[in-house]
Amino acid sequence: MNPLSWHALVSPITLLAALAPAGQALAPAPSFQAAALAILPLALGSAVSPLVLVAQILTVTRSGSGLRAGWWFGLGSALVVALWIGLALVVGHALPQPAPGPDPESACLRLVLALVLLGLGLKLLGAVPAPIQANAELESPAQEGFAPGRQDGQTMRRHPLRRAFGLGLVSMASNLTSLVLVFPAVHDLGRDRLPGPQEALLVGLIALFALLPSLAPPLLLLVSGAAGQRQLERLNGWTQAHQRPISGGLCLGFGLLLALSGLSSL
Numbered sequence: 001m002n003p004l005s006w007h008a009l010v011s012p013i014t015l016l017a018a019l020a021p022a023g024q025a026l027a028p029a030p031s032f033q034a035a036a037l038a039i040l041p042l043a044l045g046s047a048v049s050p051l052v053l054v055a056q057i058l059t060v061t062r063s064g065s066g067l068r069a070g071w072w073f074g075l076g077s078a079l080v081v082a083l084w085i086g087l088a089l090v091v092g093h094a095l096p097q098p099a100p101g102p103d104p105e106s107a108c109l110r111l112v113l114a115l116v117l118l119g120l121g122l123k124l125l126g127a128v129p130a131p132i133q134a135n136a137e138l139e140s141p142a143q144e145g146f147a148p149g150r151q152d153g154q155t156m157r158r159h160p161l162r163r164a165f166g167l168g169l170v171s172m173a174s175n176l177t178s179l180v181l182v183f184p185a186v187h188d189l190g191r192d193r194l195p196g197p198q199e200a201l202l203v204g205l206i207a208l209f210a211l212l213p214s215l216a217p218p219l220l221l222l223v224s225g226a227a228g229q230r231q232l233e234r235l236n237g238w239t240q241a242h243q244r245p246i247s248g249g250l251c252l253g254f255g256l257l258l259a260l261s262g263l264s265s266l
Contacts, residue, residue, distance in 0.1 A: 032198045035189060039202060042185040043209040045254045046178040050243040052077065053213040055171040057236040059164050060217045061229055069164035070218035076168025077214040081182070081207050088183045089203070092190020103265040106188060110262030113180050114255045120176060121251030124244050168214060177250055178210050184258065 030038075060070035095105055172178075185206050189199055208215075220228040239246070 030192050030194075032194065032202075035192055035194055035198075036202060036205075039185040039189065039206060041257060042181045042254070043206045045250065045257075046181040046185075046206070047209040047212040048246070048250050049175050049178050049213040050239050050246050052171045052175050052178075053217070054236060054239055054243065055167055056214050056217045057232045057239075059167065060221050061232055061236070062160075067218055067221055069160050070221070072161045072164040073168035073171075074211065074214040074218065076165040076170075077172035078168075078207075078211055080169055080172040080179075081210050084179055084182060085186050085203060085207060088186035089190045092187040095191055097193050098191055106184075106191070107262045107265035109187065110184055110258045110265070113184060114258035114262060116176070117180055117251045117255030117258065121248045121255055124248035124251065172214070177247060177254075181254055182206055182210050 056070060056073050059073045060066045062069070098106065186203060189202055189206075192199075194202070217232055220232060222228075224231070
């Protein structure tokens with residue numbers, strides 16, 4: 001037998017084609033531009049997080065090690081985002097590459113997450129606003145869940161960087177709006193089987209958008225100084241006054257987007 005013919009028989013592409021179900025072609029990986037356009041709406045939505053933004057603004061405008069504490073807050077948020085993205089990539093790579101036609105795996109994931117966002121949005125928009133005590137609650141370690149006792153509260157006051165890191169962890173972990181949008185975007189990238197550098201670039205872009213509420217305040221303070229602090233304080237007041245409408249509207253809007261994209265994949 002000709003050696004070239006033998007190589008063709010044992011080549012991976014030939015074996016995969018033989019194992020594929022009859023009549024079903026292997027789906028080519030989407031282009032980089034198509035994958036980027038597909039994840040862009042979800043990435044942009046993950047960047048809008050009033051909860052994380054308010055917590056970070058209060059961290060960097062607090063007297064003392066405000067800017068240093070802001071970077072530690074960002075580090076805590078980044079740890080949560082990295083773990084969440086890692087989980088989404090593992091799940092995406094474990095699932096088969098989507099074939100031409102209906103994609104029930106992606107449809108089910110998006111519909112379930114859409115229900116989560118729609119329920120959360122209705123709850124936020126329908127809830128009665130609580131008395132304005134956000135500043136006092138966020139500035140008090142005993143109210144943040146880090147210091148159940150007086151001694152622990154004194155410890156956290158002596159360690160503002162540790163306190164900021166923990167606040168970044170908790171605020172991002174409870175930021176369901178962003179996390180619910182990040183997961184399907186990264187999950188779809190994992191299933192698309194893009195080349196490694198292209199996948200890493202798009203995953204990094206998603207992470208950057210998700211971390212924008214944590215990174216923007218310390219960057220603005222670093223560049224603008226006292227003027228930046230005044231802008232952050234004004235933004236903080238406006239964001240706290242409209243936190244529920246912003247979060248609720250975001251959840252409803254992107255919940256509908258996920259629902260429509262899930263239904264279109266069936």
